[in-house]
Amino acid sequence: xxxxxxxxxxxxxxxITQEGQVGTIAExxxxxxxxxxxxxxxxxxxxxxxxxxxxxxxxxxxLIKEETSKNKVPAYPLDILNAQxxxxxxxxxxxxxxxxxxxARSTREVATLITxxxxxxxxxxxxxxxxxxGPFYTEEQLKQLKSEEPSARDFTWVEDSGRGYRRVVPxxxxxxxxxxxxxxxxxxxxxxVVAGGGGGIPVVEDNGQFIGxxxxxxxxxxxxxxxxxxxxxxxxxxxxxSRVMLNYGKPNxxxxxxxxxAQAKKYMNEGQFPKGSMGxxxxxxxxxxxxxxxxxxxxxxxxxEAALNGETGTKIVR
Numbered sequence: 001x002x003x004x005x006x007x008x009x010x011x012x013x014x015x016i017t018q019e020g021q022v023g024t025i026a027e028x029x030x031x032x033x034x035x036x037x038x039x040x041x042x043x044x045x046x047x048x049x050x051x052x053x054x055x056x057x058x059x060x061x062x063l064i065k066e067e068t069s070k071n072k073v074p075a076y077p078l079d080i081l082n083a084q085x086x087x088x089x090x091x092x093x094x095x096x097x098x099x100x101x102x103x104a105r106s107t108r109e110v111a112t113l114i115t116x117x118x119x120x121x122x123x124x125x126x127x128x129x130x131x132x133x134g135p136f137y138t139e140e141q142l143k144q145l146k147s148e149e150p151s152a153r154d155f156t157w158v159e160d161s162g163r164g165y166r167r168v169v170p171x172x173x174x175x176x177x178x179x180x181x182x183x184x185x186x187x188x189x190x191x192x193v194v195a196g197g198g199g200g201i202p203v204v205e206d207n208g209q210f211i212g213x214x215x216x217x218x219x220x221x222x223x224x225x226x227x228x229x230x231x232x233x234x235x236x237x238x239x240x241x242s243r244v245m246l247n248y249g250k251p252n253x254x255x256x257x258x259x260x261x262a263q264a265k266k267y268m269n270e271g272q273f274p275k276g277s278m279g280x281x282x283x284x285x286x287x288x289x290x291x292x293x294x295x296x297x298x299x300x301x302x303x304x305e306a307a308l309n310g311e312t313g314t315k316i317v318r
Contacts, residue, residue: 006048006187009236010220010229011035013054013198013299016089024060025092032096038304040100043108048187050232051093055198057087059216063134070149078133078169079212081203086114086197093194098127110192111220111290115179117200117222118174119215128157131171131216136164170215172202174222177229178210196222220284228291234308235296237281242303244282244314246272258315261289285316294318 017023017034043049043232062081063309072247076084097110136216137145137157142165145152160166177183186193199217203210220237227235244256248269259267264282285296299306299313 002022004046004048004190006050006231007042007234007235008050008052008223008230008232009039009050009235009238009304010223011053011238011301013056013219015056015238016053016055016092017057017061022313023057026057028089029092030098032092033100035301036093038102038301040097040104040106042308043097043101043107043192044106048190050183050187050193050195050226050230052196052219052226053089053093053194053198054080054219055085055089057200058088058288059198060134064231067135077212078214079203082198082201082216083114086201087112088195089197089230090114100121108192110194111186112194113179113182113186115177115183115195115197115200115226116203116210117174117196117217118178118210119202119204119213119217120175121204121206121213123170123172125172126170126185126215129168129170131169132160133152133160133169133216134167134227136160136166138164167254170213170217172215173216174200175226177222177226180226180229183226187230196226218280218284220281221287224284224288224293225291228288228293231292235285235293236300236304236307237285237296237298238304239278239281240300242300242307242312244273244278244298248272248278256314258317261286261316264316282316289316289318 017140018030020032021027025081059081062085066075094110094112101108142157155167157165158168183193183195199219199222202213202215203214224235246254247255264286267273268282271281281298288296296316297307297313303312
């Protein structure tokens with residue numbers, strides 16, 4: 001336990017419910033157990049760890065449940081569904097970690113913190129909803145939904161890649177982590193902290209009061225802000241590749257072992273990191289560094305230890 005470097009590690013929601021799976025609790029727990037195996041080694045090596053996670057598939061399932069039960073129970077707004085999935089995924093992560101730590105004879109404690117994140121009500125992203133959520137509808141199904149549900153007429157809908165119509169909601173940038181002092185206090189006392197699930201619960205401030213809003217915060221942007229505000233030594237973003245690449249998928253593909261913020265911005269301007277894949281992760285990395293962060297590592301979950309040892313992964317530095 002001599003290391004005590006503070007690391008925030010961001011796990012994607014698709015690592016919890018994988019493509020093609022139904023999303024049962026048993027499936028989610030199995031995926032979490034597999035994903036967390038490299039993390040346990042970090043803990044026994046003495047790192048102080050904060051884990052954030054996505055919840056896209058899980059919120060999607062919750063919205064489908066809302067739709068199918070709308071005539072029997074009152075519907076919940078998106079911010080409350082986010083809170084519910086933060087809690088349920090947090091319980092699974094806690095159980096998996098505690099069980100693995102017991103087997104490793106570690107006394108480390110784990111705590112899940114339901115996290116609220118302040119956003120700016122004047123953020124222009126509220127005027128341009130862009131984040132697809134919930135089930136797909138055919139054109140006829142959407143017409144019927146709008147005729148039966150007045151609220152559905154007020155939502156913004158888009159055709160999504162030929163698969164049907166989906167609701168889109170705003171994705172404002174995080175401004176402040178309301179629970180940052182609690183997260184930092186737990187980390188300083190060497191708790192493993194699970195926080196910022198799904199990007200956190202978006203809230204705005206109105207006349208000194210916090211109010212939840214129907215929006216989704218990008219998980220990597222929220223993770224970057226948490227990492228900066230709690231003074232994490234390393235912000236680790238887990239993705240599907242062991243290293244960031246230039247000219248991805250092309251014959252002249254090149255792996256990047258390290259890049260500066262200036263280089264990352266240059267590559268972004270050249271279109272190297274598309275919005276639908278690596279782009280948001282690079283933007284989040286830049287945001288963390290520019291907010292006072294030290295180092296970002298982007299890698300795949302199976303390469304966590306090797307990346308920390310400098311054997312793989314892409315480092316982004318000031």
